[in-house]
Amino acid sequence: MYSLKQIGVIHTTFKTKEATPIQGAFNPDAEGTVEVFPEYADGLKDIETFSHIWLFYLFDRAGDLPLVLPVFLDDEPHGVFATRHPSRPNGIGMTAVRLIRISGRVLDVSGIDVLDGTPLIDIKPYVSRFDSIDDASDGWLEGKGERKKPPGRE
Amino acid sequence: MYSLKQIGVIHTTFKTKEATPIQGAFNPDAEGTVEVFPEYADGLKDIETFSHIWLFYLFDRAGDLPLVLPVFLDDEPHGVFATRHPSRPNGIGMTAVRLIRISGRVLDVSGIDVLDGTPLIDIKPYVSRFDSIDDASDGWLEGKGERKKPPGRE
Numbered sequence: 193m194y195s196l197k198q199i200g201v202i203h204t205t206f207k208t209k210e211a212t213p214i215q216g217a218f219n220p221d222a223e224g225t226v227e228v229f230p231e232y233a234d235g236l237k238d239i240e241t242f243s244h245i246w247l248f249y250l251f252d253r254a255g256d257l258p259l260v261l262p263v264f265l266d267d268e269p270h271g272v273f274a275t276r277h278p279s280r281p282n283g284i285g286m287t288a289v290r291l292i293r294i295s296g297r298v299l300d301v302s303g304i305d306v307l308d309g310t311p312l313i314d315i316k317p318y319v320s321r322f323d324s325i326d327d328a329s330d331g332w333l334e335g336k337g338e339r340k341k342p343p344g345r346e
Numbered sequence: 347m348y349s350l351k352q353i354g355v356i357h358t359t360f361k362t363k364e365a366t367p368i369q370g371a372f373n374p375d376a377e378g379t380v381e382v383f384p385e386y387a388d389g390l391k392d393i394e395t396f397s398h399i400w401l402f403y404l405f406d407r408a409g410d411l412p413l414v415l416p417v418f419l420d421d422e423p424h425g426v427f428a429t430r431h432p433s434r435p436n437g438i439g440m441t442a443v444r445l446i447r448i449s450g451r452v453l454d455v456s457g458i459d460v461l462d463g464t465p466l467i468d469i470k471p472y473v474s475r476f477d478s479i480d481d482a483s484d485g486w487l488e489g490k491g492e493r494k495k496p497p498g499r500e
Contacts, residue, residue, distance in 0.1 A: 194350040273471075311348075330396075333475075
């Protein structure tokens with residue numbers, strides 16, 4: 193019903209799902225580059241004024257899982273909309289990353305958690321006034337720390 | 347290249363673009379309801395454990411504007427990827443809202459900033475550890491307060 197256009201590609205050192213961090217926040221030093229295709233480069237004007245940006249991308253290598261699914265950070269299954277899992281009805285992911293520098297249409301970022309070659313579909317500025325909610329609960333994630341990804345959970 | 351499925355609909359009191367808040371954070375008391383279609387309802391399991399959620403939706407009534415465009419909060423044009431403006435190459439919006447209550451497949455939320463009838467495409471939990479960045483700069487938005495939407499800016 194609505195078709196997305198790829199506007200760029202994200203390059204990282206993560207070549208396999210197993211090697212990819214569960215969340216960028218767990219791996220703040222992981223650097224990557226975001227290449228915006230030439231026809232969209234004008235849209236980057238003034239992005240260097242922001243310290244952090246949201247990357248929106250496609251989970252292009254996520255497998256199919258049911259709507260209630262096993263996740264990486266817990267052994268109990270959860271509804272997909274209560275998780276950040278890649279296998280979801282619309283496979284859109286987002287991560288807030290630090291913008292280190294911009295050279296033309298290439299952005300160097302840190303805190304990245306996606307597979308190398310992931311298709312980019314949007315960039316938005318991170319704005320604390322809109323996006324930072326200190327007192328949000330952690331829900332079922334409360335107390336769940338990073339761990340090795342259990343196998344078979346995509 | 348990638349087709350999105352509508353998974354629900356967002357109901358608000360905002361019937362026109364002019365009446366719709368520029369950002370949910372500017373209007374934290376604005377309530378709305380999120381109706382998830384029956385075939386996706388199972389995916390809501392455990393979402394009630396979160397105080398805040400991200401809504402992802404389509405800017406289905408946004409007009410076409412160039413990649414460097416006039417915005418609501420400033421009189422200088424900015425690159426679309428340095429703005430949260432609805433008129434963008436892929437018309438995906440997102441807002442963090444407070445989850446007030448859930449009844450079956452209907453979620454009552456506050457801090458909503460979208461037009462009534464907006465197509466829902468995803469819900470993710472808001473997780474402070476991943477999403478809250480206190481020290482993010484405000485970029486060109488620094489010091490720009492809410493104001494009446496200037497006409498002709500979609």
